[in-house]
Amino acid sequence: MKHLMRLPLSMAMLGALALGTVGCSIAPPAQFYQLQQTLPETGSRTNNTTVLLGPLKVADYLQRESIMQREADGSLVLSQEGLWAGNMQDDVGQLLLRQISAELGTSRISLYPDRIGMQAQAQVILNISRLDSGVEQPAVLEAQWRLLDGKGVLRNSRVVHFKEEHDGTLSDQVRAQSELIGRLSVQLVQALAGELPAPVVKTSTSKPAAPAATQQPKSKTESNSIPVVEPAREVEVYRF
Template sequence: MRFPRFRLLVLLAALSLLGACSFRPTTTLYRLDGGDPAIPERNGMAVLLGPVTLADYLRQDTLLVQRHEDGSLSTARNARWAGDLKADIDQLLLRQLAWRLDSHRLVPEPGAPGFKPDVQVQLNITRLDSGPKQPAVLEAQWRLLDRQGRLRESRLIRLEESHQNSSADQVRAQSVVLQRLAEQLAAAIQPLAKQQTSAPAPEPRKTARAAAPKVEKKPPQVPDIPIVSPTRDVEVFRF
């Protein structure tokens, strides 16, 4: 009778395991919405995007971070990012900037061999989160460098977007603030594009040097040689 009991125990264990799995909540995967940017039509200015850095709490794992009213953070139980969050942010910004600047010449950091950017965008995202009762908030700082590596602009920015509390709408709101970030970045880059494409100012003409006064050449002086005059009253003797 031992074998029937053993089989019964195995069957009960299998049924309990299947029951536990059936009640386990499913996890939903999300990706950022990059909007519907148009494909650029020309080779505009060359832009190097990066490095783009994220705050440490955004690089821990792929879980969707939730912010609460007291400022504490937690992770959503049933919501995850479908992939690497930083890679999604890079692609969203790259496509948005290419569309708004109308240029194919946008390359993510570290760039490509021989690629010489007109502008480099350095971006540090210090906050990107939301919560059931907290709006989506983006806090970041960007730095724009010109072709010579000189700092042309540095700006701190904070953007907010409300949502309907669900995880799906929170992801939508976070996508919106990132798209607005790309819009403001493009507006800051465009004046630099005009400076890069403008013709260089003509060099001032060199003033001609004042002509030296002409010095009249004097004829060579003839040395004063005494002239021998014929002598008079000279007697000539002949032999």
């Protein structure tokens, strides 16, 4: 009888332990992050130059859903709390496109391979080999870009290394990485501005109206269309 009474009690204890174990194993929900534009929008798009951005390549280790965290010894671990909201390479390309367009003042910019109907006057080829941070490590961007003219001739090239501090939280790490992309776009705009022709300002092609011809005052003979009749002379008659 005693054994029968102990059985429900033991089962209840096992159930409580199982629930406790499950509760401890449930991790807090992950947060999704996305790189944000850091440069303010400038004036209207009055520049008519065309730019092709890409091909763009981002390091393979960044092609993951989880945000990569760099440790003090240089090793990399996947964050259990933060996830990227989209594909890293696509997000970087779209962010650079928006910021270069805003800084350069042109809407005629395309992201490779989307170049249908566009004859580019300049092309930027970009390879990002590092873009990460850690709780105690600053955000670091390492990349190489090449600038080609409309004929595919190399005009400029540079290897860059940018660093940005943060407060250690994932949200501020993402903010710092966005700042690095902004600094890269500023450098690319400066290089493009040095190679692209001056902005084309559309001017009116209509010819100025010819000045109205001044009409000469009409002479009296022209103004009077009725012929002038002179009085007839009186004929003198001589009588012999």
